[in-house]
Amino acid sequence: MTHFTAVLLFAFFASIVFGITQRETPRRMVHYGIYCFVLFVGSAIALSWIMFLIAR
């Protein structure tokens, strides 16, 4: 398993729980879940690039 696969799995399952618990209607749950997933993965990619550039 690669680090990125772990990030995707983590983001996927955590986003499902966040979506269900933090919103009330199914539609808003789906939207919030997608929003959390994008934020998880996006921030992981952004931080990875920042650390890569700092380490150079």
Place this chain on the structure above:
Amino acid sequence: MANGENKNAVAGQEASSGSQASPQQGFVYLPLIAGWLVPGAGHFLLRKWGRGALLTVSILAMFVLGLAMQGKLYGNPHDILESLCMAGDLGNGLLYIVSRILGLGADQVQVTTADWGARFIVVAGLLNVIAAVDAHNLRTGRKS
């Protein structure tokens, strides 16, 4: 006259809330405790089958993936950081207790995935606590 109408309105509201509350009688904290012990069980008790199933699958998957990555289950904390990790692990309820009894996650494995696995297990526990509190909020009517 207006007072009479208000009283009727209040009585009507009580009657309607009473009819809605009838299936929710009993111990208020049962969904919270059940949800903590078994992921998703709090939602199942409240007949939220879809939400319960998704929560069960998500939390169980994170826990099992954590163990599959040879993640550690924290048992005897030696410092504050390990104590916090153990608190997170305890959020898994029976999954944690049964896994500890079976001796899973007891070995110190020096591979990268083991570190991720330990984090997966801790986060699964924290997510389970969030789900259990959500079940409690549904039970008390704070959330619909």
